[in-house]
Amino acid sequence: MTDEVEFDWGELSEDEWRGLAREARASELHLRFAVCKDRGCSDVEAAAQAGYTGTRDVIKGSGHRAKKTRSVITLLALAERRKAELSITDPSAPNREERRRLLGKLAKSRDPRVQQQAIDALNRMEDADRAVQAAAYVDPDPRNTLAEIAKLSPLCAQLADELARIHKIDFSSKAALARPAESEEVAA
Structure with a gap:
């Protein structure tokens, strides 16, 4: 070339x-x-x-x-x-x-x-x-988000309860944390 x-x-x-x-x-x-x-x-x-x-x-x-x-x-x-x-x-x-x-x-x-x-x-x-x-997925139910927060630790469970109270959301971390245990018992 x-x-x-x-x-x-x-x-x-x-x-x-x-x-x-x-x-x-x-x-x-x-x-x-x-x-x-x-x-x-x-x-x-x-x-x-x-x-x-x-x-x-x-x-x-x-x-x-x-x-x-x-x-x-x-x-x-x-x-x-x-x-x-x-x-x-x-x-x-x-x-x-x-x-x-x-x-x-x-x-x-x-x-x-x-x-x-x-x-x-x-x-x-x-x-x-x-x-x-x-x-991209956002769960539209704030109770599910609060339940995820509550699962992280006992302090986070208290935080989730307080956020629910402030925002007037029907939520209890004790009830949310008890649900998976109940479903595991049913499965067993």
Whole structure:
């Protein structure tokens, strides 16, 4: 590739691609080949733009071999992961389900590092979903909230009784704490 022609790095910057290439241990040719494949080029186009030389058949063979190398496969997977990370803040980015699908594909990668990172990202998404659901639920009955407070300690039970008195809520910590014991006796 000559310096006169500006190389199209696609969605990620040159610095991001070079960082990923170091992580994937990819050569300059494999880096440029992977960038071209990421942009949607065919094997022949990607090989030619990356700097492979020779006849069309030679370039075609080089492209076919390059796409099967561990460094190119890893580099493309890392690029997908990086684009998924960046798309979280982009309003035109894939929605949550599309990101899950992309991470699911990465979890099936041949590279164990990429697999583990994708699985970790999926687990973080699930943990975040559970946390949001738990935080979103609010029990509408204040007596249940007071009962939860009362269960924490005897001092908290007194606090719950006082809060019930102040807010004129029909609640007794003794009765609330006795209910689980009664239900356990019934179950036994």
